[in-house]
Amino acid sequence: MKQAMANNKICGDGPFTKKCNAWLENRFGCQKVLLTTSGTTALEMAALLCSLQPGDEVILPSFTFSSTATAFVLAGAKLVFVDIRPDTKNIDERLIEAAITDRTRVICAMHYAGVACEMDTIMDIARRHNLLVVEDAAQAIMSAYKDRSLGTIGDFGCFSFHETKNYSMGEGGALLIRDAKYNEQAEILREKGTDRSRFLRGQVDKYTWVSYGSSYLPSDLNAAYLWGQLEAADQIYSDRMNSWNRYYELLKPLEEAGKLELPFIPGECTQNAHMFYIMTASLEERTALIAHMGKKGIGLVFHYIPLHSAPAGLKYGRFAGEDKYTTSLSDRLVRLPMYYGLAESDIDRVATEIRAFYGV
Numbered sequence: 001m002k003q004a005m006a007n008n009k010i011c012g013d014g015p016f017t018k019k020c021n022a023w024l025e026n027r028f029g030c031q032k033v034l035l036t037t038s039g040t041t042a043l044e045m046a047a048l049l050c051s052l053q054p055g056d057e058v059i060l061p062s063f064t065f066s067s068t069a070t071a072f073v074l075a076g077a078k079l080v081f082v083d084i085r086p087d088t089k090n091i092d093e094r095l096i097e098a099a100i101t102d103r104t105r106v107i108c109a110m111h112y113a114g115v116a117c118e119m120d121t122i123m124d125i126a127r128r129h130n131l132l133v134v135e136d137a138a139q140a141i142m143s144a145y146k147d148r149s150l151g152t153i154g155d156f157g158c159f160s161f162h163e164t165k166n167y168s169m170g171e172g173g174a175l176l177i178r179d180a181k182y183n184e185q186a187e188i189l190r191e192k193g194t195d196r197s198r199f200l201r202g203q204v205d206k207y208t209w210v211s212y213g214s215s216y217l218p219s220d221l222n223a224a225y226l227w228g229q230l231e232a233a234d235q236i237y238s239d240r241m242n243s244w245n246r247y248y249e250l251l252k253p254l255e256e257a258g259k260l261e262l263p264f265i266p267g268e269c270t271q272n273a274h275m276f277y278i279m280t281a282s283l284e285e286r287t288a289l290i291a292h293m294g295k296k297g298i299g300l301v302f303h304y305i306p307l308h309s310a311p312a313g314l315k316y317g318r319f320a321g322e323d324k325y326t327t328s329l330s331d332r333l334v335r336l337p338m339y340y341g342l343a344e345s346d347i348d349r350v351a352t353e354i355r356a357f358y359g360v
């Protein structure tokens with residue numbers, strides 16, 4: 001960050017932003033990656049690149065963060081929520097086709113906890129119905145599906161570098177573009193609707209306002225912070241994986257005793273230890289567990305009030321089919337402390353207290 005300041009150039013697309021873009025392109029095998037000001041604005045760019053018309057529909061899970069939905073609402077779309085799978089908590093790919101209408105344009109796949117959606121099935125449905133696929137990979141950087149990096153499989157992928165994610169720049173994100181035909185429009189969108197990127201490459205002799213857009217470039221100061229994290233990407237990854245595996249081993253006896261459920265990672269998925277969650281038997285049990293742990297100074301948090309039941313969800317969307325799992329699972333899920341540098345002794349203490357709660 002000192003170097004960025006010494007460059008006396010901390011606006012967008014400075015040297016650190018370029019280094020981060022190139023690192024992400026090389027590491028994940030993507031022809032174009034652009035840093036953005038957040039995961040939310042990466043999703044907004046993806047939604048705009050889908051060129052939605054008023055009344056067009058986007059299929060997405062209801063068990064997700066508000067950003068997944070609001071990006072498409074801003075682009076003028078109607079939301080169609082589909083139920084999740086009880087094992088991965090990702091959108092249930094077997095229910096997507098029944099939700100498709102003649103207005104459907106996009107499927108948005110959010111990879112919960114960095115574990116991949118069933119991408120072969122989703123991409124096949126999209127191909128057969130001529131739909132675009134946006135991956136909300138905000139939680140899924142460094143994860144893979146059948147050895148393909150998440151964020152690179154759909155037409156567009158979106159990472160988040162928010163402080164709560166595996167790699168941080170405070171606030172920030174990235175848009176991944178699979179097909180180069182979108183590159184120019186993406187650059188225009190990101191540069192206030194101007195062709196400034198072409199100008200900087202010497203392709204035009206002055207730059208001008210050519211389309212709608214916004215300012216989606218993060219400061220190079222933030223990119224410099226991210227660069228430090230990317231340099232340590234593998235170290236951060238293995239630290240988190242060690243924590244995740246330790247939780248899993250220590251809590252496995254509880255699952256075997258039928259007390260709770262642990263996360264499920266399908267064989268074709270490589271995860272990134274973004275999160276460790278457990279499933280309690282009921283909402284009442286979860287409330288009691290959170291209170292028990294709170295008394296011991298251990299903060300557990302749950303996740304996502306289903307979007308379709310939230311005021312904006314009721315206004316902008318509808319649920320297609322039956323809500324068999326979305327609401328019931330969101331009542332039972334609780335997350336354990338998970339961050340880079342989490343001490344083994346702390347993990348042991350969390351597991352010991354959970355076992356004490358269940359009397360195992």
Ligand SMILES: *Cc1c(COP(=O)(O)O)cnc(C)c1O
Pocket residue numbers: 038039040041064065067068110136138139159160161162171172173
């Ligand atoms: C964090 C997150 C976002 C938003 O990312 P920001 O960088 O905070 O804007 C979007 N979708 C999901 C699933 C997330 O977890």
